[in-house]
Amino acid sequence: METNYISFLQEVKGHILQSRYRAARLVNRELLLLYFAVGKRLSEKIAAEKWGAKVLEQISADLQKELPGLRGFSRRSMMKMTQFADVYASVSFVPLTTAQMKGLDNKLDAIVPSATAQFDGLDSSIFLNLGFTHHMLLLNRCSDWNERWFYMQSAVNDQWTVEMLDWQIKAKTYQKRDQTLPNNFAATLPQTIRDTALQAFKDEYLLDFINVEADDERVVEKGIVQNIREFILKMGTGFSFVGNQYRLVVDEREFFVDLLFFNRQLQCLVAVELKRGEFKPEYLGQLNFYVNVLNDLVKLPHENPSVGILLCKEKTNAIVEYAFQGFTTPMGVATYQLSSDLPEHLRNVLPDPEELKKLLN
Numbered sequence: 001m002e003t004n005y006i007s008f009l010q011e012v013k014g015h016i017l018q019s020r021y022r023a024a025r026l027v028n029r030e031l032l033l034l035y036f037a038v039g040k041r042l043s044e045k046i047a048a049e050k051w052g053a054k055v056l057e058q059i060s061a062d063l064q065k066e067l068p069g070l071r072g073f074s075r076r077s078m079m080k081m082t083q084f085a086d087v088y089a090s091v092s093f094v095p096l097t098t099a100q101m102k103g104l105d106n107k108l109d110a111i112v113p114s115a116t117a118q119f120d121g122l123d124s125s126i127f128l129n130l131g132f133t134h135h136m137l138l139l140n141r142c143s144d145w146n147e148r149w150f151y152m153q154s155a156v157n158d159q160w161t162v163e164m165l166d167w168q169i170k171a172k173t174y175q176k177r178d179q180t181l182p183n184n185f186a187a188t189l190p191q192t193i194r195d196t197a198l199q200a201f202k203d204e205y206l207l208d209f210i211n212v213e214a215d216d217e218r219v220v221e222k223g224i225v226q227n228i229r230e231f232i233l234k235m236g237t238g239f240s241f242v243g244n245q246y247r248l249v250v251d252e253r254e255f256f257v258d259l260l261f262f263n264r265q266l267q268c269l270v271a272v273e274l275k276r277g278e279f280k281p282e283y284l285g286q287l288n289f290y291v292n293v294l295n296d297l298v299k300l301p302h303e304n305p306s307v308g309i310l311l312c313k314e315k316t317n318a319i320v321e322y323a324f325q326g327f328t329t330p331m332g333v334a335t336y337q338l339s340s341d342l343p344e345h346l347r348n349v350l351p352d353p354e355e356l357k358k359l360l361n
Helices: 002-049 055-066 075-087 098-102 132-141 145-157 162-170 191-200 217-226 228-235 282-298 317-324 353-360
Strands: 092-095 111-114 204-207 239-250 253-263 268-278 307-314 331-338
Touching: 002 055, 002 075, 002 132, 055 075, 075 132, 132 145, 132 162, 145 162, 204 217, 217 228, 217 239, 217 253, 217 268, 217 331, 228 239, 239 268, 239 282, 253 282, 268 282, 282 307, 282 331
Parallel strands: 204 331, 268 307, 307 331
Antiparallel strands: 092 111, 239 253, 253 268
16 A cells, blocks of 8 residues: 555656646746747837837836736846847747647647758757746857857756856856867777767766765765766766676675776776876776776677776876876776865755765765
């Protein structure tokens, strides 16, 4: 009875959360279309009638009289609407055909932006799911469409707040997107998967789901395991979690790999070792040992050589490159940031550290 009840309760909870999510998407979509339509008409009317700048104040005041309590239509807000409409003036917001609508899981995107050459690759599921404040931040901070589109996709897929989006722009995440981690893949991996391996791993990982102050490898590891879905999303495409503290036995002695994954695209095991503080050359010796043992005792015959990734808080690429010399196992060195490394105002939008510590214990 109790098991059935808990299962039923979780089912109802799931329906409620899904409904809330769909409702939020619908509201956001309608607001964007409204702001675009109002901004477009304002821009056209001001140009045609040659109205001065003060007309927006008058329109705002008159709208308040017509619709008491109306929010979101101040002079400043309407200026943003005209900016939004002017920038995307060449994007046609058109209804889908009946045939297209049949292919949709829902009707939330029944009106979609039709991409033009200027906005190549625009996807309505991204564009219409991004909040207006996010859009305005991107318009004011990113003049290049490709950069703007990169942040749109990241903000929607990773559910960034406006504050997080602002931080990512300041951190030049777009400019660093193709920055590869220091590695020895060219000399140690089969040519058929070298490029794939370079694309599979990042130079830096933002573990913003871990909100702890302690600079402790085990706490970070537990945080990753407790949030393994989020970590895999951060890692990229094709990763499957095998286990943490993965046990290896050599000559009756036990050794433990912090985190072990399998990458389907690379068709290989990926050993991840966590190190607090700055990179030290001796860390590669330990990782090299783990990768060799995995290749000998765990790797299947049809799989590619295992890869080792060292995650540390800081690194100097020159030291890392020297440390790689002499090793024949494929390894890379990346850095990570926790939510406690973020600016103070961003930490407040993340889980409370004490709450997470209780969870980890």
